[in-house]
Amino acid sequence: MIYVFIQLKLMLINSNMERKSGLRWGITSGAHDASIAVVQDERILFAAHAERSSRKKNDPLLNTTVFEQVMQWGKPQNIIWYENHWKKRLRQLYAGQYSTAFWKPSPIDQLMDIDPDERVFWSDVEMMPTEKIHSIDHHLSHAAAGYYTSPYTDAAVLVIDSIGEWETLTIWEGRDRKLKRKFSQRYPHSVGLWYSAMTQRIGLKPNEDEYILMGWAALGDPERFADRIQADFFEDFTAEPNIRFKHNLHRGCRWWAPELNTPQDYADIAAGTQLVYERVFEKLVQASLSMVQSKNLVIMGGCALNCVANSIAHKYYNNVWIMPNPGDAGSSIGCVAAYRKDFLEWTGPYLGYNIKGAYPTNKLLAELKTTRMAGCANGRAEYGPRALGNRTLFADPRGADVQDLVNTVKKRQAFRPFAPVIMEEYAQDYFDGCVGPYMQYTSICKYPDQFPAIAHYDNTSRVQTVNAQQHPELYQLLKRWHKDTGCPMLLNTSLNIKGEPMVDTEEDAQRWHNKYGVKVFTKDEE
Numbered sequence: 001m002i003y004v005f006i007q008l009k010l011m012l013i014n015s016n017m018e019r020k021s022g023l024r025w026g027i028t029s030g031a032h033d034a035s036i037a038v039v040q041d042e043r044i045l046f047a048a049h050a051e052r053s054s055r056k057k058n059d060p061l062l063n064t065t066v067f068e069q070v071m072q073w074g075k076p077q078n079i080i081w082y083e084n085h086w087k088k089r090l091r092q093l094y095a096g097q098y099s100t101a102f103w104k105p106s107p108i109d110q111l112m113d114i115d116p117d118e119r120v121f122w123s124d125v126e127m128m129p130t131e132k133i134h135s136i137d138h139h140l141s142h143a144a145a146g147y148y149t150s151p152y153t154d155a156a157v158l159v160i161d162s163i164g165e166w167e168t169l170t171i172w173e174g175r176d177r178k179l180k181r182k183f184s185q186r187y188p189h190s191v192g193l194w195y196s197a198m199t200q201r202i203g204l205k206p207n208e209d210e211y212i213l214m215g216w217a218a219l220g221d222p223e224r225f226a227d228r229i230q231a232d233f234f235e236d237f238t239a240e241p242n243i244r245f246k247h248n249l250h251r252g253c254r255w256w257a258p259e260l261n262t263p264q265d266y267a268d269i270a271a272g273t274q275l276v277y278e279r280v281f282e283k284l285v286q287a288s289l290s291m292v293q294s295k296n297l298v299i300m301g302g303c304a305l306n307c308v309a310n311s312i313a314h315k316y317y318n319n320v321w322i323m324p325n326p327g328d329a330g331s332s333i334g335c336v337a338a339y340r341k342d343f344l345e346w347t348g349p350y351l352g353y354n355i356k357g358a359y360p361t362n363k364l365l366a367e368l369k370t371t372r373m374a375g376c377a378n379g380r381a382e383y384g385p386r387a388l389g390n391r392t393l394f395a396d397p398r399g400a401d402v403q404d405l406v407n408t409v410k411k412r413q414a415f416r417p418f419a420p421v422i423m424e425e426y427a428q429d430y431f432d433g434c435v436g437p438y439m440q441y442t443s444i445c446k447y448p449d450q451f452p453a454i455a456h457y458d459n460t461s462r463v464q465t466v467n468a469q470q471h472p473e474l475y476q477l478l479k480r481w482h483k484d485t486g487c488p489m490l491l492n493t494s495l496n497i498k499g500e501p502m503v504d505t506e507e508d509a510q511r512w513h514n515k516y517g518v519k520v521f522t523k524d525e526e
Contacts (some may be wrong), residue, residue: 138164145334
């Protein structure tokens, strides 16, 4: 009996060791914003969005180019899928999405269809047996992406999104390298679906333009419609964490309040929606605190991109971590972390395609002093929706006309704000509130008249801080800019235009320069 016990124990140890070692690919595909990650043991070697190489915004499918990039690390031991497609098909049947449930390609079929003529992927990797392809539940992938990249061994993990297979909201306990689900809310009750439905209601694109609603809210009166929105959509607002809805909002809510159709109505609806979301978010943060005994909080899921609300978490927690890619695309790392059941080495979000060469500090400084605007495409591309210095359009934040100048280039709505990137040690001199290295919170700009290009209508800014360890080249750029101008910050926005992915390669950078007339530098002369 003792011998059998020892053998079973050894088998379990070997199984755990096998899960934690080896080369693995994590994949998100088939819904929106497909991505792929390469993980060797605990090291993240590569992670990228499919849209960057296909040049199709929020591309739901992978492509040959991104697979050619990951193949440089060789054949994977396993492929991990970010959700369980069988559970998802059951929910789609329940929701009446019959064509999707019956005819949507399986994970293997999606991989096979990447290059149906040449079979580039499979000819190089060889056909993997099905037991080498694993699925992780959608919300577990989110939770793992946050917890296993965080600096905390104990944490509450709050996941809010539109929908996974069935789950729409989960709270987890992360402790001693393990994740335990403490609460789950299921479809059709979904905070994320409601926020997307309200995005659609004011004429924006759901699952893409939610951040525009968040920015538009600053122009509206939040008190005008907040209580009406809460009463019309929510069943019981007091029994947290059960956030239940009166309607299934999977197909939107164009039917709601059709008499409200002026630009000011839309701004006020946006403001009311944002205020109600903040009320919901605060209740969920409080619920997380009561369910998990920890002063560390991890926030994940697409709703974690709501930087206006995120600051609320700091009222209740000593430490808050939001992985820089908290939506579905970030689950290409999350599903591998969930499979391994252990922490990954998080060195930063610069994980994508690499444009080699010295960071173009000299060229950027010269162009900024001459034209006040310059593009930078250098080093490894950011993994996540926000440019953080490597695929960035920089501008001088001080001019009264700079915001209009940059918005004209990027073809965005005039009310859209821009973010500042600032040397970490100067952040509290210019901003009051939460700041961090990944643009995840808003704070109050103390001098909006001096820096109108990075202060929103409500005088808030989504601040990115930089120190010499996080990004030494960007820090040196800011340090030299500060020495020459007395200003320790620059405007930082993504190097793209509305509706297009960020620049990825040297060729993309050259095309962008040729088309929009703004110089984009890929390296300094060496």
